[in-house]
Amino acid sequence: MINDFKPTVSAVSSAVEKVDADALVLGVAKSPEGPVLLPNPLADKAAKGVADSLKALGASGSADQLLRLPGVDGFKSETLVLIGVGPLTGEPDGGVSPEALRRAAGSAVRQLSGADAVALALPAATVEQVSAVAEGAVLGAYNFPHFRGSEEARSKTPVAEIAVLTELKDKHTKQAVSRAAVVGDAVRATRDLVNTPPSHLYPESFAETVLQAAKSTKVKTKVWDVKDLQKEGFGGLLGVGGGSSRGPRMVRMEHSPSRPVAHIALVGKGITFDSGGLSLKPSNAMTTMKLDMAGAASVAAVVLAAAELNLPVKVTGWLCLAENMPSATAQRPEDVITIYGGKTVEVLNTDAEGRLVLADGIVAASEEHPDAIIDIATLTGAQMIALGNRTVGAMGAEDLREDLVDAAQEAGESLWGMPIPEEAISTFDSDVADLTNTGAREGGMLNAAAFLREFVGQKPGADPKALDPESQRIPWVHLDIAGPSFNSKGPWGYTPKGGTGVMVRTLITYLESAAKA
Ligand code: BES
Numbered sequence: 001m002i003n004d005f006k007p008t009v010s011a012v013s014s015a016v017e018k019v020d021a022d023a024l025v026l027g028v029a030k031s032p033e034g035p036v037l038l039p040n041p042l043a044d045k046a047a048k049g050v051a052d053s054l055k056a057l058g059a060s061g062s063a064d065q066l067l068r069l070p071g072v073d074g075f076k077s078e079t080l081v082l083i084g085v086g087p088l089t090g091e092p093d094g095g096v097s098p099e100a101l102r103r104a105a106g107s108a109v110r111q112l113s114g115a116d117a118v119a120l121a122l123p124a125a126t127v128e129q130v131s132a133v134a135e136g137a138v139l140g141a142y143n144f145p146h147f148r149g150s151e152e153a154r155s156k157t158p159v160a161e162i163a164v165l166t167e168l169k170d171k172h173t174k175q176a177v178s179r180a181a182v183v184g185d186a187v188r189a190t191r192d193l194v195n196t197p198p199s200h201l202y203p204e205s206f207a208e209t210v211l212q213a214a215k216s217t218k219v220k221t222k223v224w225d226v227k228d229l230q231k232e233g234f235g236g237l238l239g240v241g242g243g244s245s246r247g248p249r250m251v252r253m254e255h256s257p258s259r260p261v262a263h264i265a266l267v268g269k270g271i272t273f274d275s276g277g278l279s280l281k282p283s284n285a286m287t288t289m290k291l292d293m294a295g296a297a298s299v300a301a302v303v304l305a306a307a308e309l310n311l312p313v314k315v316t317g318w319l320c321l322a323e324n325m326p327s328a329t330a331q332r333p334e335d336v337i338t339i340y341g342g343k344t345v346e347v348l349n350t351d352a353e354g355r356l357v358l359a360d361g362i363v364a365a366s367e368e369h370p371d372a373i374i375d376i377a378t379l380t381g382a383q384m385i386a387l388g389n390r391t392v393g394a395m396g397a398e399d400l401r402e403d404l405v406d407a408a409q410e411a412g413e414s415l416w417g418m419p420i421p422e423e424a425i426s427t428f429d430s431d432v433a434d435l436t437n438t439g440a441r442e443g444g445m446l447n448a449a450a451f452l453r454e455f456v457g458q459k460p461g462a463d464p465k466a467l468d469p470e471s472q473r474i475p476w477v478h479l480d481i482a483g484p485s486f487n488s489k490g491p492w493g494y495t496p497k498g499g500t501g502v503m504v505r506t507l508i509t510y511l512e513s514a515a516k517a
């Protein structure tokens with residue numbers, strides 16, 4: 001979307017002697033007996049030279065360990081590279097999980113940045129394994145040089161040509177590899193948007209970027225500017241965005257195949273910078289707050305990927321874009337705003353802004369009666385306290401939540417179901433409006449979900465007298481990605497520093513399973 005760089009990835013079934021790459025990568029796993037070289041029949045000859053000397057070479061099999069050896073005589077590849085895969089699982093399939101392969105492939109490609117072409121001779125005996133290796137590799141081929149000063153730095157690209165060595169050559173293998181390319185593009189686009197500084201990414205430019213990206217596809221788009229938002233009463237976006245000289249936007253995206261089997265709505269928090277507003281954040285808490293649009297970025301990337309993959313599911317994406325700034329026109333603590341659709345909220349803390357813009361988006365999405373609504377947001381600091389920096393919290397309708405957790409498991413992402421306690425919503429009681437925007441501090445991630453649920457519409461034909469009113473709502477799940485959306489520590493596996501693109505793969509996998517159901 002922002003970056004034109006796209007690695008090419010292909011399945012190659014020729015013996016490794018013939019493969020002309022800058023590096024040939026073999027996998028080393030940890031076993032109880034020490035490091036073991038993982039099999040790939042196409043690389044038998046290259047493997048012979050190193051299999052018995054792993055210990056002597058210092059290869060441990062630990063994840064992310066990369067060793068470069070001089071190329072072996074008779075091979076075209078200049079270097080032989082050993083990448084650690086981590087411990088064997090003891091499973092009969094060779095003992096490496098798809099996620100271990102993804103990480104190993106990604107780690108190798110990431111660390112080999114500077115090389116043009118890389119051939120991966122990791123285990124690739126099944127379509128699932130080929131898919132994992134290809135996906136990990138394209139996820140590892142990432143950099144973000146656009147804001148460097150020198151031409152030289154800006155022109156540095158990651159590994160551009162990836163070959164996955166496999167004896168398989170059926171159409172499922174080819175499909176798996178081209179799917180991996182689409183998934184890689186989606187994740188990298190999300191990372192780019194997250195990494196783009198707030199000087200350059202603000203509601204208008206975000207909307208413009210998405211429109212540009214959708215132009216060459218069948219995805220339909222609609223943008224509400226400030227006037228449109230006022231006319232239709234999007235009080236959450238207007239309240240949050242009111243303090244900025246760069247006004248808010250709502251973007252609707254639509255992928256509509258001819259005979260859709262379901263309609264899934266995705267709603268993303270898109271705060272292009274969260275200063276806290278008048279409830280100003282301390283300076284330390286403000287750095288990284290360019291990440292606060294990661295939800296909207298992933299929604300945009302997933303809708304485009306759904307179109308690219310021709311999924312027979314209708315997908316609508318709602319990007320709730322605003323910049324949260326303090327100024328004379330900013331909303332004040334104690335203001336009352338009217339969310340799209342009419343519910344009122346007393347804003348007690350202007351830093352609890354994500355739920356306000358999402359409320360507008362969830363009500364708007366509900367009006368179209370989708371079969372399910374999934375919102376994704378960097379919503380609470382409490383998410384990190386509860387689940388850390390690598391595990392996303394999922395709250396809401398049980399069946400949908402479990403389907404998403406299953407999709408995450410398949411995609412290799414960490415998603416954990418969390419409850420919405422029954423007492424949570426009463427902590428939002430306001431003296432003057434329908435709700436306040438701040439609930440109890442304890443269980444802050446769960447409470448925020450209780451607030452959002454108030455804005456989820458009823459199913460068509462809902463029974464207003466139903467004993468369990470929650471059962472009458474459109475199935476909805478809230479994903480809190482506050483911590484996992486951004487990696488402030490060192491890179492690992494296929495995950496770079498900075499924006500991660502977390503949940504993009506899970507959402508694509510979920511849409512694929514919805515397409516099959
Ligand atoms: N964008 C933040 C949440 C966040 C914090 C994301 C750190 C990523 C890293 C959100 O808008 C926020 O400020 N939440 C407040 C809510 C509180 C005022 C009720 C929080 O979590 O402290």
Ligand code: MN
Pocket residue numbers: 274276350351352353354
């Ligand atoms: Mn905030």
Ligand code: ZN
Pocket residue numbers: 271274292351353354378379
């Ligand atoms: Zn925020």
